[in-house]
Amino acid sequence: MLWGLLAQFKTSEDLVRAAQSAYANGYRRLDAYSPFPVPNLAPSLGFRKNSVPLVCLVGGLLGGSIAYILQYWINVIEYPVNVGGRPLHAWPSFIPPTFEMTVLFAGFGAFFGMWALNGLPMPFHPVFNSERFLSVTRDGFFLSIEAKDAKFELNATREFLMTLHATSVEEVPYRSAISKS
Amino acid sequence: MTELREAERMQQRSGRPPVLLPRQTYGGITDQISGVVLTPRISIGWLMLFGAASFLLTILLYSIAYLLIRGVGIWGINIPIAWGFAIINFVWWIGIGHAGTLISAILLLLEQTWRSSINRFAEAMTLFAVMCAGLFPLLHLGRPWLFYWLFPYPNTMTTWPNFRSPLVWDVFAVSTYFTISLLFWYQAVVPDLATVRDKAVNPTVKKIYGILALGWRGSARHWERFETGYLLLAALATPLVLSVHTVVSFDFSVAIMPGWHESIYPPYFVSGAIFSGFAMVLILAIPIRKVYHLENFLTMRHLDNCGKFMIATGLLVTYTYVAEIFFSWYGTDVYGTWWNWNRQHGAYRIVWILDVFMVCIIPITLWLRKVRRSPALLFLVSLDIVIGMWIERVMIVIITLNSTHLPSSYGLYIPTRWDWAVLLGSMGFFAVCFLLFLRLVPMIPIFEMRKLAYEIETPEE
Numbered sequence: 001m002l003w004g005l006l007a008q009f010k011t012s013e014d015l016v017r018a019a020q021s022a023y024a025n026g027y028r029r030l031d032a033y034s035p036f037p038v039p040n041l042a043p044s045l046g047f048r049k050n051s052v053p054l055v056c057l058v059g060g061l062l063g064g065s066i067a068y069i070l071q072y073w074i075n076v077i078e079y080p081v082n083v084g085g086r087p088l089h090a091w092p093s094f095i096p097p098t099f100e101m102t103v104l105f106a107g108f109g110a111f112f113g114m115w116a117l118n119g120l121p122m123p124f125h126p127v128f129n130s131e132r133f134l135s136v137t138r139d140g141f142f143l144s145i146e147a148k149d150a151k152f153e154l155n156a157t158r159e160f161l162m163t164l165h166a167t168s169v170e171e172v173p174y175r176s177a178i179s180k181s
Numbered sequence: 182m183t184e185l186r187e188a189e190r191m192q193q194r195s196g197r198p199p200v201l202l203p204r205q206t207y208g209g210i211t212d213q214i215s216g217v218v219l220t221p222r223i224s225i226g227w228l229m230l231f232g233a234a235s236f237l238l239t240i241l242l243y244s245i246a247y248l249l250i251r252g253v254g255i256w257g258i259n260i261p262i263a264w265g266f267a268i269i270n271f272v273w274w275i276g277i278g279h280a281g282t283l284i285s286a287i288l289l290l291l292e293q294t295w296r297s298s299i300n301r302f303a304e305a306m307t308l309f310a311v312m313c314a315g316l317f318p319l320l321h322l323g324r325p326w327l328f329y330w331l332f333p334y335p336n337t338m339t340t341w342p343n344f345r346s347p348l349v350w351d352v353f354a355v356s357t358y359f360t361i362s363l364l365f366w367y368q369a370v371v372p373d374l375a376t377v378r379d380k381a382v383n384p385t386v387k388k389i390y391g392i393l394a395l396g397w398r399g400s401a402r403h404w405e406r407f408e409t410g411y412l413l414l415a416a417l418a419t420p421l422v423l424s425v426h427t428v429v430s431f432d433f434s435v436a437i438m439p440g441w442h443e444s445i446y447p448p449y450f451v452s453g454a455i456f457s458g459f460a461m462v463l464i465l466a467i468p469i470r471k472v473y474h475l476e477n478f479l480t481m482r483h484l485d486n487c488g489k490f491m492i493a494t495g496l497l498v499t500y501t502y503v504a505e506i507f508f509s510w511y512g513t514d515v516y517g518t519w520w521n522w523n524r525q526h527g528a529y530r531i532v533w534i535l536d537v538f539m540v541c542i543i544p545i546t547l548w549l550r551k552v553r554r555s556p557a558l559l560f561l562v563s564l565d566i567v568i569g570m571w572i573e574r575v576m577i578v579i580i581t582l583n584s585t586h587l588p589s590s591y592g593l594y595i596p597t598r599w600d601w602a603v604l605l606g607s608m609g610f611f612a613v614c615f616l617l618f619l620r621l622v623p624m625i626p627i628f629e630m631r632k633l634a635y636e637i638e639t640p641e642e
Contacts, residue, residue: 012635019401032401035207035376036631042405052409056417071344074333079341086345096350096428100357103421107357107414111364114410118403121395128398136399137376139207139631 001174003126004029004146005157006133007166012038015141018164019044022145025160029146033127033136055113056106063105067098129172144172205477207631214627215376217473218620219386226472231616237609244602245320253323255599262582262594267321269574270604272429273457274314274611275355276450276570279422280458280490281307282362286418289411294636295486297629298478302469302618303462304366309614310461311359313607318351320603347431354428361421365414368407371397373623426450433577439520440581443508445501452497456540457570459490460563465615467560469624478625481554488553491566495544498573502541516586523584524576528593532576539569 009015012034019032023046030045032038071094075081080088115121127133127144136142143166145157154171161169248255258265281303288296319325331352333342342349375397378390397403430450433441443449463484470479509521524533543565552558584591618624 033399034401034404035211035399036628036635037404037408038401038635041401045401047402047405050406050409052406053413056410056413070333074341075344079339081343083343083345090345093345096347096424096431097344097353099424100350100353100421103417103424104357104360107361107364107417110410110413110417111368114368114406115395118400118406120397120403123391123396125396125398133398134379137372137379137397138211 002147002154003129003172003174004144004148004152005154005161005169006127006130006142006144006172007161007164007169008132009141009143009165010167012041012141014165015143016041016044018143018161018166021164022143022160026151027145027149027157029149029152031144033133033140033142033144035135035137035139035141038141051117052110052114055117056110059109059113060102060106063108064098064102066105067101068094071097126172126174129175130170132168132170205630205634207634210630210634211376211380211627214478214623214625214630215373215380218377218623219380221383223620227616227620231613234609234612234616237605238613239609240602241606241610244599244606247599248320248603249325253321255597257594257596257600259592259594261585261590261592262579264578264582265594266596266600266604267317268432269571269578270607271314271317271321272450272574272577273571274310274317274607275358275429276426276454276457276574277461277567278307278310278314278358278362278458279426279451279454280462281305281310282358282365282418282422283455283458284462285365286415286422289415290419294633295482297633298475298480298625299462299466299483299487300629301366301369301622301626302465302615302624304362304369305615305618305622305624306458306461306465307362308359308366309611309618311355311362312614313611315355315359316607316610317603347428347435350428351432354425358421358425361414361418365411365418368411368414369626369629370622371395372399372407372628373626375399376627377623423451426454433581438581438585439514439516440505440524440577443505445504448497449501452494452501453570453573456491456494456498457567459487459494460566460570463487463559463563464567467556467563469619471556473624475625478630484556484559485550485553488547488559491544491563492547495540495547495566499541502537519584520581524580527580527584529576529580529583532572532580536569536572536576539565540573543569 007018009018015032015034016038019030019041022030023044028046032041032045034041072089075090075094076088082088127142132140133142134140143161143164145152145161147154151157158169253267256265256267258267281300284296284303285300285307289300319328322328330336331342331349344350371394374390374394378387378394381387381390427447427450430446434443434446436442466479466483466487470476506521509517512518524530544562546552546558546562552562579594583593
């Protein structure tokens with residue numbers, strides 16, 4: 001079964017232009033692949049909502065409040081120890097662990113949130129069926145249009161991709177043609 | 182050699198050497214850096230270094246085993262000096278780690294593009310240095326197998342940690358620092374692991390790197406979130422790195438000991454940490470660029486900038502020394518005055534003299550451009566700084582405990598062979614980890630180099 005079409009481009013500029021015109025032509029199930037973060041590439045695919053900062057914020061708030069509440073509960077309620085008559089709720093002393101836990105959980109949010117939103121780890125993806133795609137981590141720039149796209153028509157879409165100065169356009173199947181070897 | 186000539190022209194135009202030699206293709210960059218990992222050949226030099234490092238690591242394991250059997254009595258520590266080498270080495274190692282985070286996080290936020298080629302191995306240096314650092318307080322516990330008592334967890338003894346103690350803060354600071362450094366480092370490694378996966382021929386190698394690369398496919402949406410996440414982690418690591426050595430300094434300054442109970446301690450420790458950390462970065466970078474022929478990525482500009490960082494942080498440390506002497510004279514605390522006299526004239530005066538000479542005086546040579554532009558001289562000065570900063574921690578820990586408030590409890594500390602064995606062994610552990618890193622992970626962030634090449638080719642309008 002066909003997953004979609006994969007077009008390769010020579011430069012990052014070609015790829016950004018191609019992504020823009022594909023989006024302008026009504027294709028929505030698009031993705032672009034590059035060996036390094038190319039500026040303006042994601043926005044040209046219609047990518048707007050980046051929720052990583054939100055997850056990071058939630059993590060930080062959670063970590064900080066857990067740390068402070070835990071310290072208060074331990075040192076004031078559960079296990080009060082009188083050290084030279086000093087107050088049990090010694091809030092300045094609670095700040096360093098609270099800060100560290102805020103950073104730790106915000107970091108967890110940013111890191112794991114980023115991978116989760118990206119849908120990774122995902123060991124296999126149909127684009128890996130393309131031999132050419134190996135160069136995406138070296139110097140290859142690619143644009144894919146999925147067959148599920150409402151506007152997708154094999155020949156028309158292929159023609160369209162060729163007009164965008166693609167160096168090659170190939171059909172990518174869902175399943176690998178090569179059996180387990 | 183047209184590239185070199187072009188680099189010279191670029192230097193004349195902008196007044197400084199470039200961060201990346203021009204006219205490098207994405208493919209060329211990728212092949213050069215990943216080639217170090219993918220070559221099946223193991224060089225004799227690497228093997229010899231690895232052998233030497235493994236020997237030291239064996240010493241570490243042996244002395245830890247002996248320590249577990251006999252207890253901390255095998256070290257030279259006793260009352261009044263109960264904090265010997267274990268704490269000295271802890272402060273020293275964790276300080277070394279600081280430069281890695283500084284380079285990767287703070288310089289990223291400041292958009293210093295020159296950081297790109299040194300950040301990967303500087304961060305790896307941080308990880309391994311923090312591991313070494315964490316080892317020492319653990320061994321110093323006396324019963325290291327009960328280390329988990331430091332964490333707040335419900336237990337049958339119905340006791341809890343006392344959060345009013347800086348020693349408990351330390352547990353949180355160091356463990357958070359290690360975790361965040363690891364996440365930050367691993368995130369940036371993933372796209373490069375994908376490069377190794379795609380270039381590898383051997384199916385086993387392909388599979389292992391494939392698993393570690395998490396299925397990275399360079400999607401534009403992924404890159405967007407990746408960069409946001411990376412910036413956020415950098416923004417989190419920046420205050421974190423300042424907080425860690427601050428908390429370490431609280432271990433000292435919260436105690437009411439002469440020479441420790443000073444409000445200057447947090448900036449004193451942080452600047453000293455960055456000072457020794459940059460020296461360690463250079464100690465690693467200078468041989469690496471030579472051996473792996475990476476002069477096109479690790480340019481003179483990098484060495485020069487690290488040298489300038491060492492001038493700045495070295496001056497801060499010198500300022501602290503001057504301030505300490507001033508306050509021991511100007512202050513009203515007689516024990517502070519005595520501590521300072523004892524430091525300069527007491528049993529450990531040689532430590533003080535060596536410290537001032539190696540930390541304050543020799544680094545003055547860095548003001549000379551000739552020294553900053555000469556890898557060999559820079560290497561020697563860095564070596565001096567790293568050793569000098571270790572001696573500084575000896576001064577801080579030992580001289581205060583050597584003569585406290587009560588004359589009846591004055592005492593000396595003489596390290597035993599086991600003290601030295603653990604110190605040497607920790608260096609072996611560090612070296613083993615670092616050599617494995619050089620062999621198994623692309624030591625320069627390849628995708629950042631591709632981006633740098635892209636930015637150099639397409640100047641912003």
